[in-house]
Amino acid sequence: MAEMTLIEAVRETLREEMRRDSDIFMMGEDIGPRGGVFLASEGFVEEFGEDRIINTPLAESSIIGIALGAAVNGMRPVAEIQFADFVWPAINQLVGEAARVRYGTDGGKTAPMTVRIPYGGGVRGGLYHSQSVEVIFAHTPGLQVVAPATPYDARGLLRSAIRSNDPTVFLEHKKTYRLVRGDAPDEEYTEPIGKADVKRAGTDVSIITYGLMLHHSLQAAESVAQSDGIETEIVDLRTLRPLDAETILESVSRTGRAMIVQEDTGAVSVSSEVSAIIAQDGFFDLDAPVMRVTPPEIPPMPFSPLQEAEFVPSPERIADAIRRLAEV
Amino acid sequence: MAEMTLIEAVRETLREEMRRDSDIFMMGEDIGPRGGVFLASEGFVEEFGEDRIINTPLAESSIIGIALGAAVNGMRPVAEIQFADFVWPAINQLVGEAARVRYGTDGGKTAPMTVRIPYGGGVRGGLYHSQSVEVIFAHTPGLQVVAPATPYDARGLLRSAIRSNDPTVFLEHKKTYRLVRGDAPDEEYTEPIGKADVKRAGTDVSIITYGLMLHHSLQAAESVAQSDGIETEIVDLRTLRPLDAETILESVSRTGRAMIVQEDTGAVSVSSEVSAIIAQDGFFDLDAPVMRVTPPEIPPMPFSPLQEAEFVPSPERIADAIRRLAEV
Amino acid sequence: MEINVNESTRRITAESGLSWPAGLSRDRLLEAYRTMCLSRALDVRIWTLNRQGKAAIAASAQGHEAAQVATVMATDPTRDRYLIYYRQLTAMLALGTTPTEMLMQFLARDGEMLSAARQFPLHGSHPRVDLFSFSNVVGTQLPQSVGVALADKMKGRDAVTISFFGDGAASQGDCHEAMNFAGIHNVPVVFLCENNRYAISVPLSQQMPVESIASRASAYGIPGVEVDGTDIVASYEAIKEAVDRARSGDGASLVELRVERLLPHTTDDDHTRYRSAEDIEKMLELDPLPITEAMLRRHGILDDATDAEFKEAARRAVDDATDAAEAMPFPPVQDMYRGVLESDSGVKSNG
Amino acid sequence: MEINVNESTRRITAESGLSWPAGLSRDRLLEAYRTMCLSRALDVRIWTLNRQGKAAIAASAQGHEAAQVATVMATDPTRDRYLIYYRQLTAMLALGTTPTEMLMQFLARDGEMLSAARQFPLHGSHPRVDLFSFSNVVGTQLPQSVGVALADKMKGRDAVTISFFGDGAASQGDCHEAMNFAGIHNVPVVFLCENNRYAISVPLSQQMPVESIASRASAYGIPGVEVDGTDIVASYEAIKEAVDRARSGDGASLVELRVERLLPHTTDDDHTRYRSAEDIEKMLELDPLPITEAMLRRHGILDDATDAEFKEAARRAVDDATDAAEAMPFPPVQDMYRGVLESDSGVKSNG
Ligand SMILES: Cc1ncc(C[n+]2csc(CCOP(=O)(O)OP(=O)(O)O)c2C)c(N)n1
Numbered sequence A, B: 001m002a003e004m005t006l007i008e009a010v011r012e013t014l015r016e017e018m019r020r021d022s023d024i025f026m027m028g029e030d031i032g033p034r035g036g037v038f039l040a041s042e043g044f045v046e047e048f049g050e051d052r053i054i055n056t057p058l059a060e061s062s063i064i065g066i067a068l069g070a071a072v073n074g075m076r077p078v079a080e081i082q083f084a085d086f087v088w089p090a091i092n093q094l095v096g097e098a099a100r101v102r103y104g105t106d107g108g109k110t111a112p113m114t115v116r117i118p119y120g121g122g123v124r125g126g127l128y129h130s131q132s133v134e135v136i137f138a139h140t141p142g143l144q145v146v147a148p149a150t151p152y153d154a155r156g157l158l159r160s161a162i163r164s165n166d167p168t169v170f171l172e173h174k175k176t177y178r179l180v181r182g183d184a185p186d187e188e189y190t191e192p193i194g195k196a197d198v199k200r201a202g203t204d205v206s207i208i209t210y211g212l213m214l215h216h217s218l219q220a221a222e223s224v225a226q227s228d229g230i231e232t233e234i235v236d237l238r239t240l241r242p243l244d245a246e247t248i249l250e251s252v253s254r255t256g257r258a259m260i261v262q263e264d265t266g267a268v269s270v271s272s273e274v275s276a277i278i279a280q281d282g283f284f285d286l287d288a289p290v291m292r293v294t295p296p297e298i299p300p301m302p303f304s305p306l307q308e309a310e311f312v313p314s315p316e317r318i319a320d321a322i323r324r325l326a327e328v
Numbered sequence C, D: 001m002e003i004n005v006n007e008s009t010r011r012i013t014a015e016s017g018l019s020w021p022a023g024l025s026r027d028r029l030l031e032a033y034r035t036m037c038l039s040r041a042l043d044v045r046i047w048t049l050n051r052q053g054k055a056a057i058a059a060s061a062q063g064h065e066a067a068q069v070a071t072v073m074a075t076d077p078t079r080d081r082y083l084i085y086y087r088q089l090t091a092m093l094a095l096g097t098t099p100t101e102m103l104m105q106f107l108a109r110d111g112e113m114l115s116a117a118r119q120f121p122l123h124g125s126h127p128r129v130d131l132f133s134f135s136n137v138v139g140t141q142l143p144q145s146v147g148v149a150l151a152d153k154m155k156g157r158d159a160v161t162i163s164f165f166g167d168g169a170a171s172q173g174d175c176h177e178a179m180n181f182a183g184i185h186n187v188p189v190v191f192l193c194e195n196n197r198y199a200i201s202v203p204l205s206q207q208m209p210v211e212s213i214a215s216r217a218s219a220y221g222i223p224g225v226e227v228d229g230t231d232i233v234a235s236y237e238a239i240k241e242a243v244d245r246a247r248s249g250d251g252a253s254l255v256e257l258r259v260e261r262l263l264p265h266t267t268d269d270d271h272t273r274y275r276s277a278e279d280i281e282k283m284l285e286l287d288p289l290p291i292t293e294a295m296l297r298r299h300g301i302l303d304d305a306t307d308a309e310f311k312e313a314a315r316r317a318v319d320d321a322t323d324a325a326e327a328m329p330f331p332p333v334q335d336m337y338r339g340v341l342e343s344d345s346g347v348k349s350n351g
């Protein structure tokens, strides 16, 4: 059981999987001698060589399209999109193509590929180095979408993603890379895709969240527990597609109060879906409206520091919302 | 007041606007002598010439990127994406770029452009000529998203879209093109972007829907009215971004029962957002769970006829759902 | 025979077949012509089935037959891979697909082998040959084909990937990105462009400012050749050269086959809206069937009896296939829920 | 002077300035050098402000100064349009942006004029010159610049659009689509590539299988030229030729300026991870400042006094600008809600 940062968890797991299975290779911009802009592949080209660590041209559509072609021909590519904000040119190959390969060939071909995407803000990234891009992936049948928030989950879920026989979008929150430390076993464990995890038990309010917001929510939960004696249960979705409706509804059935906290803007988002699941299948358990805590509806997110700080839901803002919801 | 089909409404409105304002021009594949694959621009190149009716190469990203460049330099481009399924290569220029121009320049530049996108299924289009693509647009701050379901709304809203100073995605359901006829004045009227419209008054259940599903819902409402005396109110969203929460909530406050009917798959979709709005701000008006009627979570949509018919929510399926919801 | 982009395509005439290039024989040419006759008869039938309201949509291979049969002859179906476009009826027949199997696609029948009738005809993957087409989105197959070939290179397999596309697809960003990567990494792929001068209604002059697509190969450091796609021998030789190069580890090539699209883009199209009478006139002179027939007769490979026999056999095969395919039911509804993900229950779910 | 892609870049030496091409004068060259000195001093300061934790991110123009100042000299800021990339500090100064205005961008201060500090430095739109950059997404500006130029062509305006990009951006599909359309429709755009041989850490050899980006111009039916971007005169002449061509209605051109990136990609990068010691050695010899200085001295345009005066003036200007910019506050929170859509209330909304 070693303590590590989230980026270390990603790097070590990639390294272990690359050593385990020679069908795995990586493609992306600057993943070679540079080791990736976040150093997720530091030292990899030296260990695995240029054939398995491919420094690609600056062309995201081809990164995904080529990875897809290799995947349907026996390989297990792990593609890196340098920043989530730059995945848009590749959406066609990912959402339009990879997601439909198994269904469109009735299983004749499959696409065992993982697309790693550093996302999220609070890092002075401005409008184009801060984006959350999960919505379009979470909406698309044929994709799996994973968004771990701890080193433990990152290790277990990245292994599952790489070993899965379906295309998996693996979202890594940039701010958690070095901010979040935690224990993660050295063993070859996996965590199941599609299962949420209760990160804090509580009786009064259920928070459903993921990514960096898990940590803001945990802080908020501690503060309201101390200041107001409100006990908040926190469900970490971990997988955004397929969503674990069972765990969400089970928690709400006990607390009767549901709040979704999300860094992405709220309109037509993962928070909308979680709310809709509760409003349809958990309705009779509800004692209060299903509340959402999200940023304002402006393009994520301003470069200037005060505005960026205001944009991202803070522990304080979440704590206030918990208090309000608990009182309804 | 002339009766016309929806495609006629689109064509005549485009023609009138092109005649009114010489800054408007059109770009797209086959919109020249071919008149567009749905004949939305039939006869246009003959009337307006090749400079204003540009037959583009087969390259969607450039269609939107070039339209955007022209828009910020004084023109009012109307770009056509031949089928919604082919908008994915252009998502970057639309969602990543056009949507953020006004905000990212603090109003220094604006992008008065309209992107017409024929979408939707039930036309034997299979996996790549049937898609609904509204989710990513409806999620994106900086875009307006319009989806008319009648010739009257198509005319009024297309005028508003073309005259708007912000990028507007104009979704035209392919199946409604010739199927749906209706009266539309010859006058130069506009309909406001961002306002839903109650297409049928009712007291027992509220259906919130748009596009082809409006018509399936209207049929269902008539049948349950006759068979069960259930009076269904039908809210046609017409605009998917910004959503008209006021009209949605006002209807639900009177019926106490809400159902969202949508052709797109349900997970993380417009139906999720409508449900979430009701669950947060209309909660105390609700007498029953917020119900959603959507297709199964498979890639839209099978080519084979029986499966395609099963995929799209039918009037019968909607009628059954109304009965069940009314009984809760 | 040397073919290069500077040489005009028309200079490569049927006479280039006077001495057969390696790998071609009188028998193979006769077999190729037989396949072309079958393809044409089937193609005509499919159009009719559309007009009868039985086939929802069809894109015709008429005009492309010689180019496609030459492509298959120049490759090895037992080890090569084919990312087809949507106009490859002749290529699929040459690769051993039966007329009944083809008609099941157009009629969306239960048991359709490429996609279980979930997709348009010619989309999905083939059970016997490594042939597939994932989508209708033009251009996406180009990077995918590079990835397929990259995997073979990584694994040291001697397979060659044939990447079919059209002149229209050459305008897509994906085409640039795919050829650039293939050039950098020397992958065993042949970019095979069937240039019929139109992307639906958009003529070459509105698609690109240059005369040939092959001329762009230099921008990617790969060889490019432009060939008369109605000349089966010249086409074979150009493609074979590219396939051999790829197989021997020398990387990618771009082969442009100049052909004519004899029918409208698809059964939904009417090309009189955008093609002049002369253009249509002129195009009809480039029908590869009479051109190939004349060439074979000139070389004493084909006689009246054989020609009549081929055409009669084709007619019968198409009639039988029509009966067989029409006798099949549509796929049952419950099959649509199967296999979105490996982990799927395959039963109906709403999220 | 004739410059073409077949000619090696190094053959165009500083001596090419012996007789000044039309439009260049001793005064303009001296002014250009003064701007280069100011840019360098400001660039160094920005890097320092980053190391002090005051500037979040910076991409340096060091190495690109001569190319950028030549670009501005060859255009007409009163009517031309500039879609910049993110490394155009020198170009922005040459276009009249003040050092204080530049530092407000890097320090994200209230009143920042391009984007109200919503964006990275050099992103947004300029209040005085028609210069803008909408995003950090590499390559998107290329189709946009074609659209900008298309609008001018449609309106019969004589503006020329300068489309800045790098060698890395040339790999994007958008680059292909933009140049193809520009070639077809003859739009007045100059594709200006500052090729510094690296896309962050990816060297040219891993970006493309060909030697030069300019050589791809032929695939789009437009002229392409490759120039030594440390030679201010040769750069000016090549760009001027392209600008004149565009203005006179003869359409697009591709100009490739070979330069060196003297510092790491950005303040977040460390190029010793991927550049060899020799490579770094070699690159330092291509610093355009000493090269330009030597050229001007050779021609008796610059003397010690003037050189010292320029450098001293630059130092003072940068100090004053730093004080002025640092004295400004950050933009107030409520301003972030302003102007997502024209119809916006500008007040906080959650959907
Ligand atoms: C990305 C995309 N855009 C548009 C279409 C619609 N479409 C289908 S085929 C076609 C023309 C393709 O032309 P070409 O590549 O020359 O092939 P051909 O049909 O001539 O054989 C178009 C525009 C599509 N399928 N995909």
Ligand SMILES: Cc1ncc(C[n+]2csc(CCOP(=O)(O)OP(=O)(O)O)c2C)c(N)n1
Binding pocket: A029, A058, A060, A082, A086, A089, D087, D136, D137, D138, D139, D165, D166, D167, D168, D169, D170, D194, D196, D198, D199, D200, D261, D265
């Ligand atoms: C679409 C996209 N992918 C990746 C990035 C990250 N990135 C920023 S600059 C850059 C390299 C650009 O290289 P080049 O075009 O040569 O410009 P240079 O920095 O050398 O001036 C990369 C990969 C990006 N901004 N956009």
Ligand SMILES: [Mg+2]
Binding pocket: C166, C167, C168, C194, C195, C196, C197, C198, C199, C200
């Ligand atoms: Mg064609």
Ligand SMILES: [Mg+2]
Binding pocket: D166, D167, D168, D194, D195, D196, D197, D198, D199, D200
């Ligand atoms: Mg560079």
